[in-house]
Amino acid sequence: MEMSGFTDDQLDVRATIEKICSRFDDDYWLAKDQASEYPHELHSALAKSGYIGIALPPSLGGSGLGILEATMMLQTISESGAGMAGAQCVHANVYATQPVAKFGTEEQVARFLPGLIEGTDRVCFGVTEPNIGLETLKLKTTARKVEGETGGYRVSGQKIWISSAQVANKMILLARTTPLEQVKKASEGLSLFFIDFDKTKPGLQLRRIKKMGGGAVDANEVFLDDYHIPADNLIGEEGQGFKIVLHGMNAERCLLAGEALGLGYAALKRASMYARERVVFGRPIGQNQGIQHPLASAYMHLEAAKLVTYHAARLYDQSAHDETVSTRAVGVACNSAKYLAAEAALTACERSVLSMGGMGYAAEYHVERYLRECFVPRIAPVSREMIMNFVGEKVLGLPRSY
Ligand SMILES: Cc1cc2nc3c(=O)[nH]c(=O)nc-3n(C[C@H](O)[C@H](O)[C@H](O)COP(=O)(O)OP(=O)(O)OC[C@H]3O[C@@H](n4cnc5c(N)ncnc54)[C@H](O)[C@@H]3O)c2cc1C
Numbered sequence: 001m002e003m004s005g006f007t008d009d010q011l012d013v014r015a016t017i018e019k020i021c022s023r024f025d026d027d028y029w030l031a032k033d034q035a036s037e038y039p040h041e042l043h044s045a046l047a048k049s050g051y052i053g054i055a056l057p058p059s060l061g062g063s064g065l066g067i068l069e070a071t072m073m074l075q076t077i078s079e080s081g082a083g084m085a086g087a088q089c090v091h092a093n094v095y096a097t098q099p100v101a102k103f104g105t106e107e108q109v110a111r112f113l114p115g116l117i118e119g120t121d122r123v124c125f126g127v128t129e130p131n132i133g134l135e136t137l138k139l140k141t142t143a144r145k146v147e148g149e150t151g152g153y154r155v156s157g158q159k160i161w162i163s164s165a166q167v168a169n170k171m172i173l174l175a176r177t178t179p180l181e182q183v184k185k186a187s188e189g190l191s192l193f194f195i196d197f198d199k200t201k202p203g204l205q206l207r208r209i210k211k212m213g214g215g216a217v218d219a220n221e222v223f224l225d226d227y228h229i230p231a232d233n234l235i236g237e238e239g240q241g242f243k244i245v246l247h248g249m250n251a252e253r254c255l256l257a258g259e260a261l262g263l264g265y266a267a268l269k270r271a272s273m274y275a276r277e278r279v280v281f282g283r284p285i286g287q288n289q290g291i292q293h294p295l296a297s298a299y300m301h302l303e304a305a306k307l308v309t310y311h312a313a314r315l316y317d318q319s320a321h322d323e324t325v326s327t328r329a330v331g332v333a334c335n336s337a338k339y340l341a342a343e344a345a346l347t348a349c350e351r352s353v354l355s356m357g358g359m360g361y362a363a364e365y366h367v368e369r370y371l372r373e374c375f376v377p378r379i380a381p382v383s384r385e386m387i388m389n390f391v392g393e394k395v396l397g398l399p400r401s402y
Contacts, residue, residue: 047119078262
């Protein structure tokens with residue numbers, strides 16, 4: 001990647017994260033992927049060095065940097081060869097804490113965030129549901145207010161694709177507190193909770209999903225049945241959870257974009273190394289324009305997506321103190337960044353596999369793992385189609401298509 005134009009803070013973050021990640025080489029990630037083993041060691045190393053709280057204020061125990069620097073951190077983790085799996089073992093702890101820091105009370109942030117920053121706690125993010133897909137506003141998981149002694153809420157429903165739920169002891173949960181039929185707008189009546197995710201308690205069960213890539217990090221179905229949540233675990237106002245969670249979702253899109261870029265650059269690095277060394281028909285394969293040009297154009301697409309990604313992250317941070325930066329502008333920038341970076345990563349990973357011939361398909365050359373993982377930022381946290389629906393409607397003023 002071309003490094004000019006980054007701030008000193010970003011460059012410092014990159015240098016330190018590269019150093020931490022150098023302890024976990026490609027063989028570590030290959031073994032974790034194949035054994036479906038969680039990369040606890042990377043999570044601990046990052047927590048120990050204070051990087052989980054990178055985008056949280058020092059008053060809460062964080063580093064006081066922003067999503068701009070956090071995006072660089074996640075890109076560097078992914079680019080080290082850790083890929084999406086390495087990034088996913090920390091990323092929810094970075095983005096999902098944003099709405100808690102912004103909308104939680106002083107008492108709540110003091111109770112919830114230090115454990116995550118120190119790495120003694122882990123959080124997973126519970127939004128997606130099996131029967132509603134991308135129609136988040138129709139989600140069916142319900143938190144019912146409980147009167148009497150226990151108070152709080154009882155939550156019932158099902159979540160799906162919840163990453164790191166096997167290792168997390170906390171969850172940020174979006175659930176409906178007022179039935180859809182009783183609210184004026186579908187975006188109302190949803191509430192955000194920061195909950196203890198205690199698998200020993202009644203009413204909480206998990207089922208691990210077998211998936212295409214990122215074997216090191218678990219994805220799960222989560223079944224909630226009358227699971228109790230104390231009242232003081234509600235973040236912000238009841239019924240305003242959707243607006244609150246959007247704050248974390250825009251940050252998430254920037255981090256995912258960074259992670260996608262990291263995969264793309266890592267793949268190109270491996271492919272160009274191979275193409276310099278592999279000799280066929282008496283010359284390095286990289287001397288053939290049929291190999292060289294696809295890699296060169298993939299690099300340029302990554303560089304373009306990089307500019308969009310860091311622009312979006314900068315806008316996100318700026319919006320915290322600059323009212324001229326609208327939520328809509330941040331949303332458009334963050335969605336565009338995630339879309340473009342994910343597509344550029346796919347191009348880079350696919351061309352890298354193909355330019356390495358048979359060895360591109362061999363696990364020990366690692367690019368097949370990057371290719372499998374680079375589908376994640378294309379699908380999650382929001383699909384390519386929904387981003388195009390959003391830009392079509394909100395930017396181009398076209399009729400809503402969904
Ligand atoms: C590896 C992985 C990890 C994940 N981790 C988490 C997590 O930690 N927490 C969490 O909450 N979720 C997580 N997710 C879920 C992810 O955010 C969703 O899979 C994603 O939002 C897509 O939702 P869906 O799978 O229900 O797709 P669906 O809503 O079923 O959509 C299926 C397809 O139809 C398309 N489509 C649907 N409607 C339209 C329309 N009107 N116009 C055009 N196209 C349309 C979609 O774009 C998509 O391609 C994860 C997913 C994966 C794969």
